[in-house]
Amino acid sequence: MSKFHFAFLLMIVAVATCCKTGWLTNGNSCYFFSHDTENWIGALQLCRELGGKLVEIETEAENTFIKSQESQFVKDRFWIALSDVEIENTWIWMNSKVPLSTTGFSDWFPGQPDNNKLDQNCASFHLNKTSGNTVWHWDDVPCMGRNHYICEALDSPGNIVG
Template sequence: MAFLRVLLLLGFVSIGLCCPNGWLTHNNKCYHFSRETETWLGAAQMCTYMKGTLVEIETKDENDYLKAQASTLVHGDFWIALSDVEEENSWKWMISSTPAGSETFTDWNPGQPNNSGGQECAALHYNYNYAWNDDECKTNYHYICETTDSDNSQVIG
């Protein structure tokens, strides 16, 4: 028992979240960056199928991590779980129903969201250094799923 305490103190034994194959760990969450593309709804369904959800970005640290990973993994846009589909110009995270705005972290590209031509879903946009941009939900983009469930075992997209 004393040997185990020494290992823990020295950092040789790590107890924490073990993400499934194809998922990356950051701050007690697992993230999957798709290589395939889907519509916003299709992306949400794929995340559910993989026992996760489309990502909700809560902090600058999480956003910075996702932007860094997106820029190295796949060059393209990534759907996130932010939308104003329920009420125009009222952006909220679709899983938690938390409004995105003055009380929460946001990373909109300047001038966004502009709701041009029925743009009701948000993505990390490649052309804007992965800042957030609104777009038409029917557009096919990559997507980011998240989970805290380490028992996931299947990666599809």
């Protein structure tokens, strides 16, 4: 391959997808891990204001990516867009309105969701440190609690100049 062809291929690769500053890239999505806390509704709204949506974890690979990123943070709970607030025990991804039962993937802690005290209608990605290990799974918690949150947006094409 000539130097010209190689440079041309590099230019094509350079016109790539990119995420906004502060967002992390995985596949064709960008992820924002908040530094502030909100209740679940506030997290839904803030993600929209940031140009994304509260994350919907659709595959094991996406879940694994999020686990790998969260281990870098000291926070122990992040809101995700999963809720059974409309129909008890029917968990729905609230942006797409897709029932969790149809996606084929979930990552609940054993024994969850349990709707403890009949007040747990929103899902968080939660770190459990009780066994000496750091284990991330989903947990149902009260929607009015204040947690960090994860937003997701599609990559947008960007041109790299230089």
